[in-house]
Amino acid sequence: MKNISLSILLRGLACVILGFCPASAADVYLGLQAFGANGKALGVGLAPFNSDAQSAEVSRTMRSVMREDLLFEHLFNVVEGGTAPTDKLDSISWNGLGAQVVVGANVKTAGGQVTLECKIYDVSTGKILWSKEGSNSASGVRRLVHLLSDQVTFQLSGQPGVAHTKIVFVNNRSHHKEVYVMDYDGANTQQVTSNHSINLVPKFSPDGKAIAFTSYKAGNPDTFVMDAYGGNVHELSGRQGLNTAAAWSPDGNSLCLTLSRGGDPELYLLDRSGRIIRRLTYSPGIDTSPSFSPNGQQIAFVSDRSGSPELYVMDITGANAQRLTYGQWVDAPAWSPRGDLIVYERQRSQGRYDIWLIDPSGRNNHVVSEAGSRNENPTWSPGGRFIVFSSDRDGRNKICLMVADGTSPHCVSEVAGESTTPSWGP
Numbered sequence: 001m002k003n004i005s006l007s008i009l010l011r012g013l014a015c016v017i018l019g020f021c022p023a024s025a026a027d028v029y030l031g032l033q034a035f036g037a038n039g040k041a042l043g044v045g046l047a048p049f050n051s052d053a054q055s056a057e058v059s060r061t062m063r064s065v066m067r068e069d070l071l072f073e074h075l076f077n078v079v080e081g082g083t084a085p086t087d088k089l090d091s092i093s094w095n096g097l098g099a100q101v102v103v104g105a106n107v108k109t110a111g112g113q114v115t116l117e118c119k120i121y122d123v124s125t126g127k128i129l130w131s132k133e134g135s136n137s138a139s140g141v142r143r144l145v146h147l148l149s150d151q152v153t154f155q156l157s158g159q160p161g162v163a164h165t166k167i168v169f170v171n172n173r174s175h176h177k178e179v180y181v182m183d184y185d186g187a188n189t190q191q192v193t194s195n196h197s198i199n200l201v202p203k204f205s206p207d208g209k210a211i212a213f214t215s216y217k218a219g220n221p222d223t224f225v226m227d228a229y230g231g232n233v234h235e236l237s238g239r240q241g242l243n244t245a246a247a248w249s250p251d252g253n254s255l256c257l258t259l260s261r262g263g264d265p266e267l268y269l270l271d272r273s274g275r276i277i278r279r280l281t282y283s284p285g286i287d288t289s290p291s292f293s294p295n296g297q298q299i300a301f302v303s304d305r306s307g308s309p310e311l312y313v314m315d316i317t318g319a320n321a322q323r324l325t326y327g328q329w330v331d332a333p334a335w336s337p338r339g340d341l342i343v344y345e346r347q348r349s350q351g352r353y354d355i356w357l358i359d360p361s362g363r364n365n366h367v368v369s370e371a372g373s374r375n376e377n378p379t380w381s382p383g384g385r386f387i388v389f390s391s392d393r394d395g396r397n398k399i400c401l402m403v404a405d406g407t408s409p410h411c412v413s414e415v416a417g418e419s420t421t422p423s424w425g426p
Helices: 014-018 054-073 091-096 138-157
Strands: 006-010 028-032 040-047 076-079 101-111 113-122 128-137 166-171 178-183 199-205 210-217 222-227 234-237 243-248 252-259 266-269 275-279 288-294 298-303 309-313 328-336 342-349 354-356 375-380 386-391 398-403 419-425
Touching: 028 040, 040 138, 054 076, 054 101, 054 113, 054 138, 101 138, 113 138, 128 138, 178 199, 178 210, 178 298, 199 243, 210 243, 210 266, 222 243, 234 252, 252 288, 266 288, 298 328, 298 342, 309 328, 309 342, 342 375, 354 375, 375 419, 386 419, 398 419
Parallel strands: 040 076, 040 101, 199 419, 243 288, 288 328, 328 375
Antiparallel strands: 006 028, 101 113, 113 128, 166 178, 166 419, 199 210, 210 222, 222 234, 243 252, 252 266, 266 275, 288 298, 298 309, 328 342, 342 354, 375 386, 386 398
16 A cells, blocks of 8 residues: 655634634645655545435535536546445555545535535545535535535645636627626526626626626626626726726736727726726727736737737836737737736637637747637636636537646536636636
């Protein structure tokens, strides 16, 4: 049996991150050191969840959700087939399956509430390394599992998971372009605007509590801000002409917009009340699609000042604009949360686009999406390990996800109609 070196660092994060407290007195991060000679992915056994007969169906559903959450992270070698731990772990059988740790759980239902107690076991010793318990209503079961899945991911890798995150996008199934919000995996889709108009390019604020979007509901392309579930809608900018393509600063205190104000579309920096802080561009042509660097000191944007839409980067003051692409037709740049890459869409042929990556200096420019379909509007997951985009690879535009290197692409939105312009929030 291979040995695992475990270093346990106490961290009081559970109540803040999850909204419920751990079963033990202190939360832990399990620093699982390298095991084996070749540094393979950690073998994580996912055991059947224990439950009584009354809770059996919801238990199976919860385990299925956690399985998909852990597989999506692409951090572990998830193995199955061992028995559920009761009084103790069957270390021999789980070791034979290639597991170094095992995730087990107990599920109970009572009074309309579902309780999930999750544990991580060390296969080499059979001891419990970490445990946490949480509860929610029956309608909130998926949310509960997503939160615990992310804690398991954090405990085993040190990286925050994305299972609890949300994606906002536009869909036209109502014959109007309305804004929708869904879980990262496409579940729990909710329509959050109902103004029977054209709503475009929604963007989550950095804290996930607000969404900025463009709407024609007053007859002009104006920018509005609402809370994450559609309430408290207020106008950010309703100036003459274009008010569109809002991008949040990393601290959430300002936004960069394209405003035309009766002239060329230029980029402006606005505060949360809609007051113009400064004008950033002064070039002839169109400047649009801004995206802040994670340190808030630079903005990537698209301009056709050279004759065709190309990718540029400038300082937050508007100075030192540098062109990154040449002879291309590009749009929709998004700066990685890690700061090392910018993702954008580039036209392959008339009306057909691919997803490309480039570093902020203009080097290492390469395609990451599959050819043969229309792939557009890429943005990053929190943490920068995944990309969300819209694609018509299944015949109509859906919201799709892939690892940042272009692997494992798949679509997650099953809502009818065309789904476009996603933004991945915390």
